[in-house]
Amino acid sequence: MRRGVLETVISGRKTRTSHAQVVDELGRAIIAGEYPVGATLPGDLDLAQRFKVSRTVLREAMKTLAAKGLIVPRARIGTRVTPKNQWNLFDGDVLTWHFHKGVDLEFLTHLSEIRLAFEPAAASLAATNATDEDVKQLYTLAAEMSESTHTPETLALADLKFHLCVAEASRNPFMRTVGSLIEAALVGVFKLSSPASGESRREEVSEAHTRIVDAIAAHDVDGAAEAMRKVIITGRERVKVALEEH
Missing domain, CATH: 1.20.120.530 (GntR ligand-binding domain-like)
Known part of the structure; x- marks a missing residue:
């Protein structure tokens, strides 16, 4: 069962699966502005090597972040960070990342x-x-x-x-x-x-x-x-x- 925002903030525990780790670290980086709105994320190969995960795991993580409204893939351009008004603030992870940033x-x-x-x-x-x-x-x-x-x-x-x-x-x-x-x-x-x-x-x-x-x-x-x-x-x-x- 997924832990809620409050329990996550109180416990400080990090997610464990490879998929969840990629989603969590990239999500936090986007919310914190390390990848600003309009920025293009590193390519799949670079991210897969960075997180030491397979391309399949990385693609699933990117789908999760896209479903939360944080990124959008563009053919021949790459994956870009979307405007903030497209971020799903009803999503527990997105809210948790905001509190992590401050x-x-x-x-x-x-x-x-x-x-x-x-x-x-x-x-x-x-x-x-x-x-x-x-x-x-x-x-x-x-x-x-x-x-x-x-x-x-x-x-x-x-x-x-x-x-x-x-x-x-x-x-x-x-x-x-x-x-x-x-x-x-x-x-x-x-x-x-x-x-x-x-x-x-x-x-x-x-x-x-x-x-x-x-x-x-x-x-x-x-x-x-x-x-x-x-x-x-x-x-x-x-x-x-x-x-x-x-």
Whole structure:
């Protein structure tokens, strides 16, 4: 099973297969600007020798990068890096590579804007469609955020589980596809500012998420959306403060 953005950033583990290694290293290099937009990548023979892989493995890796919108092959010209507006920012790998390079407030703000467009709507749908079992699980996940044993890493993962559970409870299959964006936004919060350092802040996080569940359990469509909106905005403001301090 593919590891998500958050787990990849937390663990720092690198991929192991030859195909994944080529995709990862070239993807990071493109996002970092080592191969700028419009640049032509080295030829297949050079890349195959560099990564010590077969031409078959290299071709499959190039197909993967093309599917992510990063490159496009051109006959008699070579493989070129595409404009940034063609990169698939919904792709977990592309988001991971952005965080490896280092992101700024503008990038994180864009992520929060997308979350504000999707997640309050997911919470509203959950207020209509969530089952009793969904509500029970959400209460459990919200309560777990206040546990004193949390490290920044475990709290970030607990936060992620909660938000993905809301997306599932919406019963809209498209909501689940924004999971990588939710992960990426939480990666930003995790790397820059985590509430795990103080018990009072953990309690605040737990209570804020519990208010989302309260509204879902009460079938309060507007209340669920507003509670979710407040959680996202609070996280965004915490990241802004952390960036200013840095």
